[in-house]
Amino acid sequence: MARTPGELVGARPGTPFEITVDGRTVTAMPGQSIAAALWGAGILAWRTTRNTGRPRGAFCGIGQCYDCLATVNGEPNRRACLLPARPGDAITTQEGHGHAGLGV
């Protein structure tokens, strides 16, 4: 059986809860970042780049590279690797800068 980080440190996590990604339900653990919860569900990309629309997800995982930006509860450009998941969070794939509505 694969050893998980939680098993290695003898963690006793609290009750899992649900978040949604583009409407799909994903289970997250208390204290888990949104990026970790998405990776746990096998989701690797949740943003497309501004100029060429390429897929992006977590890269550095420590808040430095800004690759993992996501729209969370309607607010674009949140760093999914730093933001703890909360019950009921709605993550949506962010297209480009996520502010298309402001263009003139």
Place this chain on the structure above:
Amino acid sequence: MQCEILLPVPTSNSSDVIVVGAGMVGAACAYYAARAGLSVTVVDRGAVAGGTTGAGEGNLLVSDKEPGPELELALLSARLWQELTASLPPQIEYEAKGGLVVASDAAGMEALRDFATGQHKAGVMAEEIPCDRLGDLEPHLAPTLAGGFHYPQDAQVQPALAAAHLLRASGARIRLGEEVTHLLTQADGDLTGVRTATGTLHAPQVVNAAGAWGGELARRAGLDLPVLPRRGFVLVTEPLPRMVRHKVYAADYVADVASGSAALQTSAVVEGTAAGPVLIGASRERVGFDRTLSAEVLRRLAAQATTLFPVLAGVRAIRTYAGFRPYLPDHLPAIGRDPRMPGLLHACGHEGAGIGLAPATGLLIAQLLTGQQPAVDVGPFSPGRFTSVS
């Protein structure tokens, strides 16, 4: 050794002219001097565009200048920028976006009208925009403004890339990371070159394009040139779609620029960039070369920008940077030969207008270096104007 030198080339440490400073003004001096047939060496203690050039917004403005020698320089530069744009790559992000100066009340509008009338006689195009038409030009502007003036000749470049590409196009030899410590003179006082931390560079003429550090370079030649740093912060938003079309600024910006006070002044200046982020300025204060972040300045910049564009309150500012404008007491640059050391020419002290004024400055310096008649009267820019001539 594979070597097919057909023409006599200068040795690596000898040239017709040394330009000290690899910022926008130094790049323009190198470009026009090389085009005039001179061999040019550019030396900088730091990187290309590592000083004030890399810390600005890249404004090419005529709108903020009253009739006089600086406006004449700006209008010549505006034409030269159009020429340069045709030969430089699109990466310099030249954009003839135009400027929009806005007033919050009728008195401010009247002041703008007077200012524009004077400028019009000097060749500046400006169109009055009544309050009900402001939204056509800038849909996100606050609806409470009294009106504004549109200046189609205002433009913008990405200053660091513009300096780098102009420097490359000059073909000059470039020595970076090499600080000039002394200017070398013969017994008769004639300039023969500069000494740097690593060696000696020879040239009969030296151009001081050291920007905010131009006063320090002059001191190393034993001369006084009262260039002082005037600090400014720029606040940078997250990348956004094009939501600010022009360079938009509040009418009190012009008064701030013209002020001689050392105290903090801030006025809203807002513009988009090709890369997406919106740049928010402008602050001015004379605090020496102190780079300490000032939360008070950033707070004021953000508050003033969101007054002009309420929509900005809902977007994130992701970083800030500071720079030092090279300030001279009469707000005019020093362009020309130093009467105390004729081999030394100054091209510094452009304050916040150096990107815009660089091509005309470079052209004038090249004309002076080669003994040609300058394209505009350089008298008002004389570096000797700060010393009492006996």
